[in-house]
Amino acid sequence: MRSVYIFARKLRSFAAIPLPDKMLFGEAFLLSAYVKCTMLFLPFSKVKIWLGKPVTFKQESGITENKELALKVRAAVKLCNKYAPWPTECYTRALTAKIMLRRRNLDGTLNFGFYRKEDGEMLAHAWLHSNGMLITGFCDFTKYETHSSFN
Numbered sequence: 001m002r003s004v005y006i007f008a009r010k011l012r013s014f015a016a017i018p019l020p021d022k023m024l025f026g027e028a029f030l031l032s033a034y035v036k037c038t039m040l041f042l043p044f045s046k047v048k049i050w051l052g053k054p055v056t057f058k059q060e061s062g063i064t065e066n067k068e069l070a071l072k073v074r075a076a077v078k079l080c081n082k083y084a085p086w087p088t089e090c091y092t093r094a095l096t097a098k099i100m101l102r103r104r105n106l107d108g109t110l111n112f113g114f115y116r117k118e119d120g121e122m123l124a125h126a127w128l129h130s131n132g133m134l135i136t137g138f139c140d141f142t143k144y145e146t147h148s149s150f151n
Contacts, residue, residue: 021076024072025080028077028100029084031100035095036092039092039095050095052102052110070101071133081093090125091126097128107130109130109149109150111127112125112146113146125144
């Protein structure tokens with residue numbers, strides 16, 4: 001009975017979201033599934049076309065004319081991460097957001113970095129910036145050494 005109550009509460013919450021935000025969430029959800037399946041089943045050569053052109057890490061994207069739209073894309077990808085039944089790692093989220101920004105003619109720089117822990121374990125991370133604003137991949141970036149960036 002409790003699960004019915006929780007489902008009804010979530011349904012009411014979703015109904016209260018404005019239609020354009022629901023559409024963004026739907027796009028993020030479907031695009032995330034597509035990106036995840038592509039990364040799992042196709043060679044990297046098919047995925048790398050989404051990355052963009054390699055750039056130096058210090059290079060910033062152009063001025064984002066529509067900061068509000070970039071923030072809405074960030075919120076949609078974050079919500080997708082919460083409700084997707086598949087694991088949405090940092091790379092999946094960053095690539096999903098990059099594609100969504102590109103569809104809206106907004107610049108974004110996708111970064112890949114690595115960090116070696118004290119025990120020798122190597123950690124990788126991906127994050128997306130748009131005009132200096134972090135879209136995905138919130139973490140302590142001072143630990144990560146940027147390996148490559150794509151615009």
